[in-house]
Amino acid sequence: MSRRPYVRPMPGNWFMKHPAYRFYMLRESSCVFNLLYCINLLNGLFKLAAGPDAWNAWMTMQGNPLMVVFALVTLGLTLIHTITFANMAPRVAPQQVRKAVGDMPIRNGLLGGVVVVNIVIIALAAMGGTA
Template sequence: MSNRKPYVREVKATWWKSHPFYRFYMLREATVLPLILFTLFLTLGLAALVKGADAWQTWLNFMAHPIVIAINLVALAGSLFHAHTFFKMFPQVMPIRFKGKTVDTKVLVLGQWAAVAFISLVVLIIV
């Protein structure tokens, strides 16, 4: 048995602040926080819908509060930011080839945004 101690490098809690790439990564990952609240609000809405008209009206009043609206707007912005970074990264991670040539990055990204717009339009028409 060896008496040597392994080298353990000290890692501070703010290690990610020293490099712009890691700051951007942490910002992107932090977009999940308002989305958690948005999901919780919707779950509470479903529970209120099951409980009856009074609970539903209480939930609607809660959703009309300016702080809740602000949280939902931040969640929307975070979701769009997350989608933007994902769509931008997609062609690098999974390049698409068509007839032996790699499809242009801009075409893939615009195609993904077009799909998001189309699906959103369909949902708006249905609802």
């Protein structure tokens, strides 16, 4: 038998080898940051329950430049994830729905929903702050 098919190894860092893969990893990495940020928020909630000193210390920690950077990175990645999610959503919708509605309404509907929810939350927060 003269055949000897050559199987190329899959490199451990395959996700660094191609722009499409790097972007995919960036998109997926948002979940790590979101998880960490949720832990941070949860921690804040506990601190709030533990009394004003603990709460103030937590608040001060949020102002730490490292924490600000962390928050900004999380925000950026979350935005990337939101947009890519909206872009991909029409392709997950049942084909019947996708054909009937079209891609843009599904995508824009989702993004619109995100904007509305954010406005409501920010408004509530602002009202809570003034009350």
